[in-house]
Amino acid sequence: MSQSPVRIDFRAYNVGFGDCLLLSFTYPAPIDGRAERHVLIDFGSTKAARGGPSLADVAALIEADTHGKLDVVVLTHRHRDHLAGFDPATGGATIARLAPDAIIRPWTEVPNGAAPAAAPSPGRRKLLDVLASGNGFARSITAIPFAGRLGVAESALMSMAAMQLGNDRAIGQLDQLAAASSAHYLKFGDPLVLDMLPGVSVSVLGPPDPETWPAVLHQAAQSTEYWLGAGSADPAALTASAAGTPLGMDGDAESLLEPGPGRWLIDRLDDHLVRSAERLVHQLDSVLNNTSLVLLVEAAGHKLLLPGDAEVENWGYALTAAPDHQGICDRLRGVDLYKVGHHGSRNATPKLSLYPLLAVTPPGRVAVMSTLVGFYGTTNPVPSQALIDKLSLPPFTLLRTDVAGSTTGARSVHLAATDSTAFAPAD
């Protein structure tokens, strides 16, 4: 089996705010009866596009486009907008029917019941603790009843918390598929050999090991005690506070509520409550994004860079600190297709260390952004207009799932390249 693919198809389905990418390789002659191989990278959404397909509709499209067989499934990280489609209630049953032979996830996603690896090192243990307690915290935030009037900040808090929530059914589905196939749990530098994809090389550029690169833990995760306890915070108080519910009193505490130093402190403590919830959720978001697999796929003379939602801290290791970072940067120069990180957020396409590598001549670079405007982020909206502007200029062609006219219908972006032609709209 020493064949190499002669054509690559790249589809980004219009899932709204989320990622669902299908990478297909065509070979000159059938191998084991099929001349094509299919890799699904993420399948999720937190907000469907207006008039766009449901996740079940997208699953049906995947089934059609793969002709009933998936070879590899990649989950870059466990955020809902990358995961929700694997829930059997949406598209998971369809994906199971396509019987993927390999399931690839970041090292943080080893299922609880899986074969016991060596005990994780302290840095990894800490990151796992952070993720576990963060999930509990996000769950309690989303349980806040919407009865009170919630301001902009609180609404943003709620939607961000919803994003953190692991979808147990979707993860369960992936665990089942992983148990029935070859399962990979990867971090920076891990070798990845996929026999079912001859002539395709996949390099793992992220996430870095928190042991050598603690920046992915984010500063907030530096105190174990703090995070271990975060899961027990009771967000009900946030609701009461936001709704202006009067304070309760045990005994004659009237004097504490009168203007004065005691009252000053009480007001500060109330602020602390909202601030710490915001802070926790925001940081959890970054910590989880930074568990994203960053994959460089090389085939048929083309390079595709698929970074999930990796933020600056995740990129930092591969681009500036890894022992062979110079070599990595050299390989990233002239990537043909860049899946724009984190739906086009401001800190997932590092401006100084990544962008200049991608923006090399000759023209013909393609950037694909799977996103939805006006849904995520208030002070720093996603996607970032500055990034969109930059990627709209040569040498890039920017294709967005949320912009009508990229192509049509649910397959809102479909590109193809051959071993002698660059990526161009297909169909």
Add this chain to the structure above:
Amino acid sequence: MDGADRPSRFDPEPPGAGVGRLTIIAQDPAVMVDGRILRAVVTIPPDRLEPGPRGPRFWVVDYDSTARRVVAPAPDPWLDAIAACADDGLAADPRVRAQNVYVVAARTLETFEKALGRRLNWGFAGHQLYLVPSAFAEANAFYDPDSCAVMFGYFQPAEPAGAATVFTSLSHDIVAHETTHAILDGLRRRFEEPSLPDQAAFHEALADIVALLSVFSIRETVLALVPGDPDTGLADESKVTAGELGRTALLGLAEQFGAAVRVHGGDALRRSVNLAANPALLSAPAYQEPHARGEILVAAVGNALLEIWTRRLVDVHAAGTPLHRTRVADEGVKTAGNVLTMCIRAIDYLPPVDLSFDDFATALLAADEEVVPDDRHDYRGTLEKAFRRYGIREARPQHVATFGRRDAPTYRSIHEEELRIRRDEVFRLLWQNATLLGIPTDYYLSVETVTPCARVAPDGFVVREVVATYIQMLDGTAAELRALAARLGGELVIPAGVSDATRLELLGGGTVIFDEFGRLRYHQPKPLLDWGRQSRRLDYLVRNGMRDTHGGVGYSQGMPLGQRFAVMHAQEPDTGETW
């Protein structure tokens, strides 16, 4: 209600005369002896207390921001709420929490003031530190200088089901730990500046050392926890060894909290003395995080304490007398008291910025040599060896020559009276002696604190000294500072990923001590132009993503000072990598 008529506003001084006595929970509600929660009656300064309790240095505000409830304080703070409360009612009674935080915090401050021989300021402008005994439902407690407060959280342990709520305010160790953060912040404000990991780790280590060793000042508690037979009064000799004593509740930190959050096998939150000595720990990746790193210093001090303590017992035992528990306890109280005083006294000798564990070892030994020249029980030698086993090495303290030497400082136009109280006079002295002290005067130089203090000399006389700190700062772009270093014959290594245009701030400074005649006696410098240290610091900060909101490195991190204690890092730093 008219405030003047409040029945609570009578003149609440402690019953009796010179001293205030109240009960505290000796460790926390999980530490029991004979099936009862261990309590201790302790003394605190006999201040006039208002309901809260509220005294001259602390103000308890019982507000729960999660439940959004305020609790009325006990009308008479000197009425002992903990003594009056049965074990099963302790956790439910807010007055117990209020009294426990107040008394433990007051004792902690008193310990520092006794060791340093002076009143201490807080790190903020006010005189009273707020203590909030059930601030929120979070397994966390922290000092927040912006709120002038220490907040104590509470939480429901995940298991076993139906477990009692854990109040961090009922843990002696946690209250003493957080109060120590506040006290140290007042003594060395700049230990909050971004630095190498030793500095933040020292904050944690000192807080743990104070929490652990101040338990020893309560003799009943030590006695209750010494292994042996309470009926015969004899100690169990097989258990009065350094190893066995290290496993008692005395050397564990925050037992109940630790069991509830299930770290370290559900024993204590930290039991640093069990950390096997190894000089390589300091460079191990797992020990770069402040709490973990702090444990190295705590382990060195804790093991030295156990060694001195058990050595004193061996001396007793060698004389052929049976070992009584009271004797074991008394020797423990004495040893721990001395070690704690040594650790606290060292603070005056610490540099004001970029503190390293080595600096602490140096300061501790130098300060103690001044006060106790005759080290009969070999405290210094034992500590020095313990430090070395954990890779901490003391440097040579810089004593400044005073008399008759060509390199003695000049006191031209200096007035001794002014030197004791005024920053400008200290600056003048540094200026006159800049070359001798190795202070580069081309860069920003400022005397930050001038603190007169008194101690008792070995001959019994009171000695009045002055401790002053100065800092130096230099900021510029990475390219500018690299060029400057090169021009001065050094090399500033700019970490990977830092562009030439990134703004950097370098810090330096030192501590000087004047003797009772106003003569310079001791200088502990952190040179601004130590390019090796500056390069290591930048590398550490960049590696750990510690930048300010404008992407600069080495500046305070774009947040109100003090939020580090809450691990609040709300803003996302702009590293120049964002769009």
